[in-house]
Amino acid sequence: MSIWHGLIDSDYRRWLPVTRDTPAISLNEGNTPLLRSAHLSELTGCEVWLKVEGANPTGSFKDRGMTVAISRAAERGAESVICASTGNTSASAAAYAARAGMTAAVLVPKGGVAPVKLAQGVRYGARVVEIDGTFDDCLRVARELAGHHPVALVNSVGNELRLAGQRTVAYEIVDALGDAPDVHCLPVGNGGNITATWGGYRTYADAGLATRLPRMWGFQAAGSAPLVHGAPVADPQTAASAIRIGNPATWDGAIAAREESGGLIAAVTDEQIFAAYRMLARRDGVFAEPASAAGVAGLLDQHARGRLEPGLRIVITISGNGLKDLDASLHDGYTPAETSAAAADVARVLRLAA
Numbered sequence: 001m002s003i004w005h006g007l008i009d010s011d012y013r014r015w016l017p018v019t020r021d022t023p024a025i026s027l028n029e030g031n032t033p034l035l036r037s038a039h040l041s042e043l044t045g046c047e048v049w050l051k052v053e054g055a056n057p058t059g060s061f062k063d064r065g066m067t068v069a070i071s072r073a074a075e076r077g078a079e080s081v082i083c084a085s086t087g088n089t090s091a092s093a094a095a096y097a098a099r100a101g102m103t104a105a106v107l108v109p110k111g112g113v114a115p116v117k118l119a120q121g122v123r124y125g126a127r128v129v130e131i132d133g134t135f136d137d138c139l140r141v142a143r144e145l146a147g148h149h150p151v152a153l154v155n156s157v158g159n160e161l162r163l164a165g166q167r168t169v170a171y172e173i174v175d176a177l178g179d180a181p182d183v184h185c186l187p188v189g190n191g192g193n194i195t196a197t198w199g200g201y202r203t204y205a206d207a208g209l210a211t212r213l214p215r216m217w218g219f220q221a222a223g224s225a226p227l228v229h230g231a232p233v234a235d236p237q238t239a240a241s242a243i244r245i246g247n248p249a250t251w252d253g254a255i256a257a258r259e260e261s262g263g264l265i266a267a268v269t270d271e272q273i274f275a276a277y278r279m280l281a282r283r284d285g286v287f288a289e290p291a292s293a294a295g296v297a298g299l300l301d302q303h304a305r306g307r308l309e310p311g312l313r314i315v316i317t318i319s320g321n322g323l324k325d326l327d328a329s330l331h332d333g334y335t336p337a338e339t340s341a342a343a344a345d346v347a348r349v350l351r352l353a354a
């Protein structure tokens, strides 16, 4: 059995923009579970698979790109990095920077990030700055600072390395299933991941490693759906904070993924997102953060609208771990039973048959 050492030291290395001189700064990201969902398959009449990206080292798909971005920054001798984030990019940047011996500065929208994600950044030793503004404001400031100071920007905008790393999710899926699926569903915020995932499928097809390409189905939260409306949203709203983004940096890439694949980018309500969030945990044993359930919400919405042909093979990116957003979980019906430490009392509370 071969042992997994992370993306840069895997067979996927040849698809990554690294050289012999690039040090591998890795936390053994990638190689995440691809689980068949019996429940979603039954509901939709399709063959539905979940790509569980919350199993990455810092709990989201961001680690795939960050290993490449930070490794290349280390190769250049960078000492500090900066990024804007709704929480997951910052957690990942902070962890990989720590591993590389760099300092990280992360800019997040004040009050707009799940506290555990802030705690990750702080614990990994990053300088975390809460900005009075949106994610889009944070990104504008991060780009400006990287332009004028000796700090490397590790957002995917202006850093193709991140997207090259994120492409590996498609390689893993094709290698596991033997070919590309018919449809790939995923949440969309800044637009990087749909662009990268589509790019990964294209890379494999161009190399003859897949015989076909999937339709890319991206889903935004209804209150933060600029790509659906075709115009930026000044004051984006959604309880799925990871995708609360009004002006996606990789706008053109996301639209190109939709157009080239014959796919769609549609909106799902927070109610649909939270229903999918509960269902994933309850029926599949997969605890995702709310934003990460948007792909499931979207698939069910398309099915309800009669737009899903039965028999398709579908993969859904479950982008981040549910442990990252405990507030969302605790506010969504958390009612443990209490009793004394007597077996009879516990049996009564559990309504165990005599």
Ligand code: F0G
Pocket (backbone or CB within 6 Å): 060, 062, 084, 085, 086, 087, 088, 089, 090, 187, 188, 189, 190, 191, 192, 193, 194, 242, 243, 289, 291, 292, 319, 320
């Ligand atoms: N799912 C999760 C859990 C995310 O954190 C993000 C983006 C997305 C989906 C959307 O991916 O932006 O490439 O379209 N999070 C970024 C961040 C914005 O700062 O962590 P996208």
